[in-house]
Amino acid sequence: MSSTEKHIVLAENLTVGYTPKVVSEKIDFQLNQGDLCAIVGVNGVGKSTLLRTLAGLQPKLSGSIQINDSNLESYASSKLAKELSVVLTEQPASKNLTVQELIALGRQPYTNWIGTLNEEDKKQVQESLTSFLLEDLQYSRCHELSDGQLQRVLIARAMAQNTPLILLDEPTTHLDLYHKVQILKLLQELAHRKQKTIMFTTHEIDLAIQLCDKILILDGAENPFGAPCELIEQKHFERLFPAEMVLFDAKTGSFKVNK
Amino acid sequence: MGNLKPYRFSFILIFLVLGLAWLLNISLGSVAIPFKATFSILFGGQVDIESWNYIIWNYRIPKAFTAVLVGGGLSLSGLLMQTLFRNPLAGPFVLGISSGASLGAALLLMGASLITGFASFSFLNDFSLALAASIGSFLVLLVVMIVANRVKDTMALLIIGLMFGSITAAIVSVLAYFSSAENLQRFIFWSFGSVGNLSTQQVILLSIIVCVGVLLSIISIKRLNAFLLGENYAQSLGVSLKKSRLIIIIATGLLAGGITAFAGPIAFIGLAVPHLTRQIFDTMEHRILIPSVFLYGAILMLLCDTIAQLPNSANVLPINAITSLVGAPVVIWLLVRKRKMLF
Structure with missing residues (x-):
């Protein structure tokens, strides 16, 4: 990524949740124009909460979110509607x-x-x-x-x-494999061809690894963020699920049941 | 949303039907006045019997005008509630708004004399009745609103509306038990509903209330359309939830509360007319729905009132009975035909 590219979203030391309950903390990432990014993690780790917070639908607990170089909170709702759009569950x-x-x-x-x-x-x-x-x-x-x-x-x-930024909450749930791939490929095309920044939560980690430019793993601790291959090299996916149940195959970039 | 031109013809048609319903309403009544005489009176001609002139101008025309305001306004309030609460079964009756008005009216008509020990007719004029009913309906609307914010389940909202109805009925029956026959009768007559017997000042006041309600609805058109996606989506489209909810609630309260105050609790119009209109116009666009729902409501109310007058007889049926007889089957028919009510 060259430095001339625009940061569309920048989150620093972000904590999300419902006052006073912290759902997820220490979230840091930045997305440039045209990035397709998946948010993955186990159930209840705060993927949707993070997405709703980024969309301005609920207040953050602490840290900062910048959309197009301005604080999320500084946008009037009518202004924000031209910066980001959402697809909810x-x-x-x-x-x-x-x-x-x-x-x-x-x-x-x-x-x-x-x-x-x-x-x-x-x-x-x-x-x-x-x-x-x-x-x-x-x-x-x-x-x-x-x-x-x-x-x-x-x-x-x-x-x-x-809008420059599109946020989607689990866009592929309830769909069969063909339609999952169809949706994700359409999103990829939208991101790359129209230079939209797209962030979505998903459980389809295998597909996300193949299609996304960036992945944010919410693991409840360090919340690693980066390109899929970097994350694979740093063995972050291995730690996502208990190894006695699910194994990650770094060569194919997919999960296997531990028999 | 799309083009409005295809609807032009339908609107011309509705206006024609409204005109016909209005003429029918003023030509028929307990005193038989020939159509020819009615026309001649309307266009300033002379008629043989002077009392006909008086009946048409001082009784039937204000009544028809009130029926238009009441039918149109109630239907519009039903449409606003259905969109705001995302619930096809919402309406002034179902959500307990009418019950609130009844409670206000009952407390004033029957409660005040109980507490003070005498029937103080000095303050029991029609305006205080309207005020009491309006306050009652606004209070219920407020509670419904607070509950709607807490519980996301729209079914719970309807149950709460029904419970309000029961509470009202209970308090009313307690009040009725201790009330004087005269006050009880006043309340019973009010609760039958009526679009006649309004003084000129009352008609003017009602027109102002309905006009404000309609204006508030018109400025909310874009927000109402956004609400069709749900509140979160509406917010993401730049709609300020608090502000728009407040405006729509005030419009609903003015329409449903004000009308119930003057005309009594009129059942089913608010619930059924928006559904009928959606059947005919086949759109969800509020730019179309707001005027068409108002006009259809007005037509239906004029027809119901015409029937309630039992033309050429001295008896008048409670208008509530007629609107229920017309409205309830409509709702059942919609449920059966469509399997589920969509809005």
Whole structure:
């Protein structure tokens, strides 16, 4: 990474949790423009809490988060909506929205007081539909979609919001292997082709190792962060799960059951 | 969201239907006035019987106007609640807003005389009744709001609304037991619901309340659309949750509380009309829904009131009975046909 590249997210000595309970502490990482980064770790270690904190949906406990060289807290919510977009595990409240309507809601930070879409907004919505292979589904309602399709719609909405940073909470849960790979490849393409910084939590460590530029391992102690191969060399994945149950194969970059 | 032009024709149609329903409402009533005479009165012509003129201008037209405000306003408040609470079953009745108003009215009509020991009609005028009912509904709305913030489960919210209904019913029956027949009757008549018998000042006050409610809803259109994704998504789109919740709650409270205060607790309109409108317009866009829900509510209320008047007979049915008879089957039909209610 050259030093001319912009830091989109910078977290230093960050502690997240729900006052007064600390869920995860000593988190340090920095992401540049166009980085695809996975947050991995065992259940309950604070992946989602970290993501929600980065998204400004809950306050941090201590440390600092910088988004585009300004403190996260210094952004007004309308300003922040142009810096980062989110895809959450929760389903949209109304599943009666059509795909096109839902994606168009991503344009809200840019539209006027009543939400009229201008040419630029329509272009962005169309681009999102195309990028996430949703053109045939654009008039379907969300309750008619499969899990994989709905997930693509939610990510397309985040893309339509056109922010430098996109945060996703477990975008591949409930999906079969094919759709997991499909989602992650679409994310990779979005990051590299459109120069978006994308951070997502996942349990698919094998896939993350193959596709991501950076990985943040939340292990409840030192929380290592780096490129997948560096982390493999430093044997961080071996320590993620108890060795009597799961073994990490450094050659293939995958986990095996310890028989 | 998308283009608004395809809806232009539908809106012209609704306005026509509204006009027809309005004409029907003022032409029919306990006194039989021929259609021809009604038209001639409306357009300033002369009629043989002077009392017809009086009935149309001083009774039926204000009543029809009130019906438009009441039906439209209640339906709009139902739409706001359904979006805000992310719950297709939300409405002024279900969430206990109407119960709150009833409690306020009951405490004033029956409780005040119990405590002070005499029926003080000096302060029992219609404005204090409206005020008491409004305060009651706002207090319930406030409690529902606080609970909604604590429990994420929308089902719990409905149960709390139902419990409020029970508490109200209990207090009302205790009050009724000790109340004088006269005060009890006043309360019972109020609880039947009625869009007639409002004085000119009351109609003006009600119009102002409904107008403010509608204006607040219109400025919330974009936020309401964002709420369709859920609160976290709305926040990530730059919506200030506290501010928008407050504005929407005030709008809901004004509409549901104010209307219930003047017209009594009117059932089912607030719950059923937004669903009917979504069936017909097939959209979730609040730019379309807000005006169309208001208009449909107004039409339905005019029709219900026309039926309640039992044309050409001296009897008037409680309007609540009619709205329930129309509204409850609609809700059941929606549930059966759609399997689940979506909003």
